[in-house]
Amino acid sequence: MIEYIAKRLIWTPILLLIASFFVFFMGNIAPGDPAELILKNRATPEKINALREEMGLNKPLVIRYFSYIKKAIKGDLGDSYIFQGKKVTELLIPKLLVSIKLNIAVTIISVFVGIPLGFYAAKRRGSWVDPTIVLSMLFLFAMPVFFTAPLLITIFAVKLGWIQASGWNGFFDKQIILPALTIGIPGAAIYVRYMRASTLDVIDQDYIRTAFSKGLNNNTINYKHIIRNSILPILTLLGFTIAGIFGGSLIVEIIYGIPGVSRLALDAIYQRDFPVLTALVLIGSTMLVLANLIIDIAYTIVDPRID
């Protein structure tokens, strides 16, 4: 096990190197010049060249890349092109923490709503409960965020006055409820589908029939045999949910006024803020690799057959 983890950890920096080089390379071949974007329509060829020189953009790509990596190893991810004088880490970390907290809340809702509902739907296969759960979750999943978010704000903030229409006060504040529900409930729909399918698969297995026929307690069968086995595919999904803090929350962050990382990422793409973009890809890749590693370890705990 330890050997496995060590192997995975050794691969991590190599994956990160490849990912970061791709961003650097793609940035270089994409049309649009950061210096010109900063100068906007005040640009003259001299000004563009002077600014490119100052930003180090006139050096060859490979040299730029390696000097970036050298600094990155020491924790310096460079300076933002757009926010003048600001270090990328200074910009990213506070926003990243906000997005992580929001994403944890989202994951909690998705998992704790989706898994029990999916399980329950599977157990009630053949009755009206199963299609009702599946269809209503599909309905919620199909509703676009730019519709549900303003609707929730109008009801809970403007009409009922329970919360503010916009703002972020941290994880343990009621402000987090609406944005977390807005992303978490459609997210739960996916868990419902996976959990339902996976549970149905397990329920039909011989060992479950055997468990029933030998008169085992219903709860024991549910928790010890069905859920434990049907949750395995869910773990994979969970890994992607945890790692996916950059995707999916952009519209929610904008509508609810949450100072998260998504909008920074979008602006960085439009403005060709390569240092911010590269840092985001590095952090995103690290999270994905680590999340997968954690999930792999979790597999071995949930399912002793996996070594």
Added chain:
Amino acid sequence: MNKIIVLALSLIFIISTGCATEDSSSNTNTSSENQSKPSLSPNLNEKSQPSTNQQGEKKSGGILKRVWSDPPTLDPHLVTDGTSYGIVIEVFSGLVKLGSNPNEPIEPDLAESWKILDGGKTYEFKLRENLKFSNGENVTTEDIKWSLERAAHPDTGSTVAEEFLGDIIGVQDIIDGNSNNAEGITIIDDEIIQIKIDAPKAYFLAKLTYPTAFIVNKQNINEGGRNWTDNPISTGPFTLKEYKIGQRIRIARNDSYWGSPAYLDEVVFNLAGGVSMAMYENDEIDITGVGLADLERVEDPTEPLNKDLIVVPPSFSVSYIGFNVNEPPFDDVKFRQALNYAVDKQLIADQVFSNLVRPAYGIIPPNFPGFSQDIEGLKFNKEKAQNLLNESRYSDPSTRPRITVTVPGTGGSPGLTTEVIADMWRQNLGIEVEIQQVEWATYIQDLHRGRLQSFSGLSWQADYPDPSTFIDVLFRSDSALNNGNYSNKEVDSLINKAQTEQDITKRVNLYNDAEKIIVNDAAWLPLWWGVEAKALVKPWIKDYKFYSMTIPTYQYVWIDKDIY
């Protein structure tokens, strides 16, 4: 400020304007032989606001809250955009500022008065007594000189120093990295400073209102390094209390300010976004723009929000479709004129935009210095358009080069204006046009490289109250911002004459003559002048007013706690 915008982005900028009247009268202008005269003054007061309850005493205290965007910079010398400008002019200040008096738009700020000597080539400023930075240190003429030189220094990295300070003798040498000293700036004593410029340019004072000419604290910058704007020492009516990127900016009353202290304790700019109408209705913010989606509702007199509704005067801006006059078929003036005559802007304004836009037939917007009603422009005339097309070198569709209008954006829709205009060209002239939408970064690069044959989605906003901010900057042959490569020797000569003409009437006439030629040459297809917008202001916010240019606002605003 130059702004390339899509229409939707303009609102936040437009509603950022405002100022009050009463206290500004205490900024007595004791200057000047040659101050701007009425004929060259923008009518900033065109639509003034609200039903402020002037009865009772103005009260200090309270916090004004509004939505804003992250400013790309808070260093006044680096400001080039409206978002940064709106914050920086509240925190920093310069020798002169833009004021609300339409007859004298340039008001004294740190300078109590000024004289114009040497036939308009030397400006002598007298500083106010006991001027202080926000940390209590005195502001001296040394600080003024150091600040102006710092703005020009290559290490500062200002992209607009040449544009706003380049007239000062010696500044170009600093920009070029050949000197650290602007010979044209002379300290006479602790209170008097002289600035010499290379020619008697009438707009020079107006340019000094831009943040590039604002005063900064040497020690603050030397000690603060690249992050000095996190804790800036400044001279404006407010100081920066907090800036959390993507979250909020808080500015607080500057007790060391030379004028009457601001009434408000703080102004909080929410940077995190949110649905601003909902935030306004929930009393989380005090001011918001009204989007088209909410307009009908708030204009309904029975709607409670209706009483907060305010008309925001149009900004001094013009949007246009640019033609690259070096590229066929736009190298033929008759072809360009035909395209102009073929567009019924009034019809588009009526039918498509419910009169929320004002058709532009010239360059300089109404009420702006130098605006001329005599310029009729190339108004819709189908017959004339067809005749001109027939007379042009490109009358034969089989040999006519393919026409592409490029628009910036990622939405998949090129924008209604461009589509409708292309349709009018098709219907009235039989000219087929391809609309190409490219992502913003590519658009701006191609624009600078001169690769675009024709370009839409652009607008230009005045930087300072002088016609040169439109005519010189956009149409002089050698101007870097003349993206369509328009070149006319007569226009250049008129602009050169206008730059140094001291007689205001003659100067305005020179600019009018230049503008007439530009319009007649159909260098652009001017589309719309700045549009009127609607905003909501809470009833307890008093003396918040909207103007067509962004001028320092919040120091005059107060909160009526009896209503609050």
